[in-house]
Amino acid sequence: MVWISSRWKIVVMVGPALIxxxxxxxxxxxxxxxxxxxxxxxxxTPEFIGFKNYLAxxxxxxxWQSLQNTIIILVVSIVLLVPLSFGLALLLRRKIPGGxxxxxxxxGPAIIAPILIGLIWVFILxxxxxxxxxxxxxxxxxxxxxxxxxxxxxxxxxxxxxxxxIGFAMTIFYAGLQVLPEDVMEASSLDGATGWQQLRYVTVPxxxxxxxxxxxxxxxxVFKIFELVYMLTGGGPVHRSDTLVSYMYFVTFTNQxxxxxxxxxxxxxxxxxxxxxxxxxxxxxxxxA
Amino acid sequence: xxxxxxFSGTRLVAAAAAYLVTFLILLPLLxxxxxxxxxxxxxxxxxxxxxxxxxQNYVNAITSLPLLQMYGNTILIALVSVTVGAxxxxxxxxxxxxxxxxxxxxxxxxxxxxxxxxxxxxxxxLFPVYRLDLALGVFGTYAALILPYIAVSIPFNTLLLxxxxxxxxxxxxxxxxxxxxxxxxLCWSVVLPLMRPVIATxxxxxxxYVFNEFPFAxxxxxxxxxxxxxxxxxxxxxxxxxxxxxxxxxxxxVLLPQLIIYAIFQRQVIAGLTVGAVKG
Numbered sequence: 319m320v321w322i323s324s325r326w327k328i329v330v331m332v333g334p335a336l337i338x339x340x341x342x343x344x345x346x347x348x349x350x351x352x353x354x355x356x357x358x359x360x361x362x363t364p365e366f367i368g369f370k371n372y373l374a375x376x377x378x379x380x381x382w383q384s385l386q387n388t389i390i391i392l393v394v395s396i397v398l399l400v401p402l403s404f405g406l407a408l409l410l411r412r413k414i415p416g417g418x419x420x421x422x423x424x425x426g427p428a429i430i431a432p433i434l435i436g437l438i439w440v441f442i443l444x445x446x447x448x449x450x451x452x453x454x455x456x457x458x459x460x461x462x463x464x465x466x467x468x469x470x471x472x473x474x475x476x477x478x479x480x481x482x483x484i485g486f487a488m489t490i491f492y493a494g495l496q497v498l499p500e501d502v503m504e505a506s507s508l509d510g511a512t513g514w515q516q517l518r519y520v521t522v523p524x525x526x527x528x529x530x531x532x533x534x535x536x537x538x539x540v541f542k543i544f545e546l547v548y549m550l551t552g553g554g555p556v557h558r559s560d561t562l563v564s565y566m567y568f569v570t571f572t573n574q575x576x577x578x579x580x581x582x583x584x585x586x587x588x589x590x591x592x593x594x595x596x597x598x599x600x601x602x603x604x605x606x607a
Numbered sequence: 608x609x610x611x612x613x614f615s616g617t618r619l620v621a622a623a624a625a626y627l628v629t630f631l632i633l634l635p636l637l638x639x640x641x642x643x644x645x646x647x648x649x650x651x652x653x654x655x656x657x658x659x660x661x662x663q664n665y666v667n668a669i670t671s672l673p674l675l676q677m678y679g680n681t682i683l684i685a686l687v688s689v690t691v692g693a694x695x696x697x698x699x700x701x702x703x704x705x706x707x708x709x710x711x712x713x714x715x716x717x718x719x720x721x722x723x724x725x726x727x728x729x730x731x732x733l734f735p736v737y738r739l740d741l742a743l744g745v746f747g748t749y750a751a752l753i754l755p756y757i758a759v760s761i762p763f764n765t766l767l768l769x770x771x772x773x774x775x776x777x778x779x780x781x782x783x784x785x786x787x788x789x790x791x792x793l794c795w796s797v798v799l800p801l802m803r804p805v806i807a808t809x810x811x812x813x814x815x816y817v818f819n820e821f822p823f824a825x826x827x828x829x830x831x832x833x834x835x836x837x838x839x840x841x842x843x844x845x846x847x848x849x850x851x852x853x854x855x856x857x858x859x860x861v862l863l864p865q866l867i868i869y870a871i872f873q874r875q876v877i878a879g880l881t882v883g884a885v886k887g
Contacts, residue, residue, distance in 0.1 A: 319780065322789070322793065323707040323708070325709075327790055328702055328706055328708065331698040331699065331701060332698070332699045332702045332717060335695040335698065335699035335765070338695060338754070338757055338761065339724060339758055339761045339762070341758070342736060342759070343732065343758050344724075345735070345739070346739065347731055347735075349738075350731045350732075353735075406628060409624055412618065412621045412622075413618075414621060414622045414625050416626075417625070420625055420626075420629045422869075422873045423632065424629055424632055426632075426866065427632065429815055429819075429865060429876060431836070431840065432819060433837045433841050434840050434858060437840060437843060437854075438636070440844070441635075442635050442638065447650070449634075449635075481632065486880065489877055493881070541728060542728060542729075542730075544822060545821050545841075548821075548841070549841070567730070570733070570734050571734075571826065580731075583730055583731040587727065587728055587730075587731045590726070590728050
């Protein structure tokens with residue numbers, strides 16, 4: 319449509335978005351990368367020190383702890399969430415009275431602010447006042463330190479993440495199940511496939527792409543987990559329960575070690591960019607990009 | 608006959624399982640509401656009792672929380688950032704798909720440049736944006752938060768809008784141009800009305816994001832008068848310390864409006880939050 323495409327009109331149309339995006343997204347990314355190569359504590363001039371911040375992280379036990387916690391949350395969440403949410407989608411696809419209502423209720427946690435989810439789960443997981451230990455006490459089991467102890471916190475964070483995401487993942491699977499071609503399903507039933515065989519050899523293989531999409535979305539969301547840790551333990555005791563992002567927040571804003579904070583931020587960005595690019599490639603194949 | 612019976616049998620098991628799972632997912636929320644209704648003496652000793660439920664915690668919460676201010680701030684920030692974010696993204700998406708650039712490669716590289724933003728996690732932006740807000744002199748104003756919220760919404764908005772426009776034939780627009788419509792009239796009276804569904808999706812997605820956002824708000828707002836809802840929630844533990852009833856009543860007061868709005872716009876919200884994954 320060449321008639322409406324004078325040069326100044328194009329500038330007016332793309333200008334605001336490009337400027338805002340460049341100033342508040344692109345420039346900050348470059349700035350962070352630059353700062354990750356400096357020593358800077360908030361005053362004076364940043365001193366260029368090359369890759370020393372990255373090398374120092376390699377010797378920082380708290381960094382490795384937070385990386386390990388992130389990986390634990392990632393593995394536990396994905397291994398449990400993908401089958402659970404797929405199973406739930408299969409379950410809710412059956413004709414059950416109140417099915418639509420249940421689908422909406424199960425999705426509910428996805429719209430609650432992560433910070434509020436963290437607060438709510440303090441009252442479930444807290445060793446003294448939490449619901450779980452109260453129930454366990456009722457059947458004579460001594461209290462378990464779900465959060466704030468040495469070991470269990472990342473698993474507890476996974477549980478909360480699973481709770482908040484299961485409806486979201488279920489909804490994507492549900493939508494995928496709805497668009498499976500009717501005739502293929504009918505043909506396999508007519509051929510005498512049992513429910514299990516149909517699931518194993520027809521449904522799951524045909525939904526391979528949906529599985530990949532769900533897994534990738536969940537992985538990128540795990541990398542964003544911050545508020546849960548912030549509310550449940552604040553990363554403590556002594557960083558035992560920090561994730562990469564919460565440790566980055568601590569190093570940057572509490573310790574004001576801006577250089578090494580930005581180095582962690584760059585590492586997180588690279589890790590999640592790898593996953594996001596996978597997602598873009600997949601969605602491009604589905605012609606939405 | 609056995610066939611029918613086992614059929615209804617599995618159906619019963621499936622229904623029971625579905626109700627159980629739904630109940631388990633709702634359990635944490637029910638627990639919060641129950642605690643919020645307990646008199647303070649009961650919370651530690653006898654939280655499961657239904658004997659002496661009271662609204663006293665809500666009275667305490669309403670008197671000690673600046674609810675109007677929290678919601679006022681959040682709604683103001685959401686309204687401005689979401690509207691402006693959608694508007695600038697729409698203009699860019701229109702240019703990327705409909706306008707004729709002298710060099711086509713400039714057009715497609717601009718589009719990819721913006722879409723690359725999808726891969727940027729907000730955490731890498733926190734500190735630089737804080738410095739940027741200081742340098743631009745907007746720190747301490749609503750713009751400190753509004754500007755980055757607009758910026759981070761642009762890539763996803765552009766993805767959805769260009770996706771929609773590319774699938775949509777331009778014939779109607781060409782007809783409008785022949786009838787003498789200028790660029791402004793074309794966008795406002797022809798293209799935008801056609802795009803209502805995708806615009807609604809974008810608005811919902813971004814409103815939910817801004818309402819729930821915490822990392823930016825925690826760093827870019829230092830004025831107690833300007834706290835957002837998320838920021839206020841993050842301070843409940845310090846504010847109420849051991850007044851668990853008050854804390855839970857406050858949590859319920861934040862949760863309830865969200866759930867009511869969700870109940871009303873359920874279908875649109877679910878579509879809005881899963882659109883990137885299920886469309887295509």
